[in-house]
Amino acid sequence: MGLFILRRVGVMLLTALCLTFIVFWLTNLAPNLEKLAKTQGNARMSDEAVTSWLENRGYTQALPVKYGQWLGILPGYVIEGTDGEIRARCREPGQPLDEISTFCGILQGDWGFSTVARENVSEVLPTRLANTGKLMFWVMVVMVPGALILGVLAGMREGSRTDRSLSTVSILSTATPEYVSGVIFISVFATATFGMQWFKGSAASAVENATFENFFLPVITIALYGMGYIARMTRASMTEVMTAQYIRTARLKGVSFPKIVLKHALRNALIAPFTVIMLQFPWLLNGVVIVETLFTYQGFGWELVRAAGNNDIEMLLGISVVSVFVVLLTQLISDIGYVYLNPRIRIS
């Protein structure tokens, strides 16, 4: 087990390295850098001005060198620019030149500077993540119990009418992407069109003060899309358990049906959904981006859209590091959890 986790962590680090390098490469392509120079400097810069702007800020170094500097395994650049000013990667604003540190990369805990937010990435990201964390918490609170109840009710009597109608409901919810359900919810419940203006169509104020009125729609929009999938997995695992020998034995003994479901079937039926719920996190990440954009909620996904739209390189890298670790960690937890919950599975 220890070796297994060690190997998985190794693969995880390798994946994270590869992914950040890809993001680094894509954001550092020449047209992207030109766009960055023009948005940061002056939109009507000449080509020479763009080149010197980029040179002065170290963007024209070789790609592996820049990546090494960002990682913190190569010393940060110190460049005397064409305009006479000396710029250093590791220089804090107002810091004298002889005091700056040699290495300042992600390994030293320096996430870089966001060119859009005009703040350090390490200051912006945690607040955004906290906002998204709040959203995700409520999504989980709504989604997981809802999905499990749906799945168990549908799966306890396979082929019954309850099963068929609940399965159709879960298919419907998996077939509704967030940008469709969000738009439908807003136009039904947040405008006067249908006379049911119960909620707010924007969650911007929920960052400080989340109320039922401004937070319910974003939460339910994300939760619904994931709910159907988990419910279907729960149903599949429940139907499998309900045909097992020991359930038949319990039935033949004369145990009542509710007792069979609650005491005998439920615990074994919930093993598979656990892994599915963990693997659902990366999916939710997508939903978060769409919903935060739709409801203008300033979280992680909103920041992603803003950073990507403005080629904010270091912010994008920070975001990809975080999301890659979320994805890989949840995979790891789901693997370990599966082994832990199901003693029949052993890893060689």
Added chain:
Amino acid sequence: MEVLTWTGSLGAILNPILTVLVAAFAVALIAQLVLGLFAAPVTLQSNADGSLMARGGALGMTEKATKWLFFGILAICVAYIVVPQVLPYGAAGIVGEISKRFLPVWTALVVLFIVSIRYKRRLGLYGKLFDSTIGMIGFALVMFWVFTAIFFGAFNMIATHEYLSQVSGMKNVVPGTPVPEGTAGDVSHYLLGGDNLARDVFSRVVAGSVFVMAIAPLATIFAFMVGITLGLPAGFYGGKLDTVLSFLANLILAFPVILLFYLLVTPEIVLTGIPSYMAAFLFFFPIIFFGVLLNSRYYTQPAKRTAIMAPVLGVLAWLYLSIINQPGTVIDFLPSWLDLFDITVLVVFVSVVFVNAPTVFRIVRGLTLDLRTRDYVAAAQTRGERPWYIMLWEILPNARGPLIVDFCLRIGYTTILLGTLGFFGLGLSSESPDWGSTINEGRRLLLIYAHPALPPAMALLSLVLGLNLLADGLREESLKD
């Protein structure tokens, strides 16, 4: 011209009936669900004449009631579609006029279903689909949009106005508003209202179906070609090849899709030519697939092999070159008389294939891992068949069931991805009528005008739902074998 109401004079009769039926249906459904929780399991009881006893008591009654109420609602809905066909213009309101516009689609659907049900025993898995209600509903929804795309794309039917033409004074108008004199298309109203640029919402939704129908199935097929060509050897040989390919697949899957889209589908990236190179790489897989497929089958008969492979590969190579060759990009060497078509949204197409291929790879690899231990594989190995013959002609046909089901689901997922791209305004022009872009445009004014965003949202929802139901029906029927 008067403003059209939703259901016109027909609604005066049908609406009250529908309201009552729906209310009764809701009550019966809830009663049935609640009672069903406490009911004893059904014990089959046969009568003397061989029939089975229905469930009695309160639960049995609610079950019967829901059934008949459902049929009643269905009948009213059919009436909303059928009756307006014989009424004069405007008498049946917006719903009636929309139903009239879709007349070719209804006709095609009815013909298709009658023919399919008539010959379903001879049609294999496709015929079996017509044994499952869920599958039939899903198939009807999917074919509705397929026919809409065909009739609009090929014959320019159904849509009422030019989907790009702007009519002054029609900005954000509510559904059923008449257009000013002299600008009427086939119909003198904006049936579903106008959007922010005074274009007809209904016509744009209809036009958007062509985009989805042209890209989603094709992109899914390409993703399957890539996934199958790489997944079969990975699962069959295992070892280092498997480790490397699986690592790459997991690498792409660990990327949040939207981040990937934001990095890949931008005008700046198109300038660098990366999408063209990716297209050149990804779209080569169908040629490999068909080349290996035919070669492994006929390599013992060289004359026949050449006769079959030369035309097939020739046509594929020509298509391949036409797809990747685009004037104004890095790959532009083909003379224009040889270039069959230009895909303006190549970057969208490539990125959707790129995102889907790793998942297909994982499914195919898993299936191959399972199937390679079967007896017929051992038999083929004993016969001395070569590995690629075993993979493509022994393992692949036996993996078709799950793959067909996944294919349907994946078209739905691709549709969602295309909508996501449109929703973030990536890779598509703002004039594009595709559903994602239309939703994106509509959402900006959503709190004031809800009507431009809702129709494309419902269209996308119904298509994806149809594909999911179809996949569910297919899965159920293929499990019955």
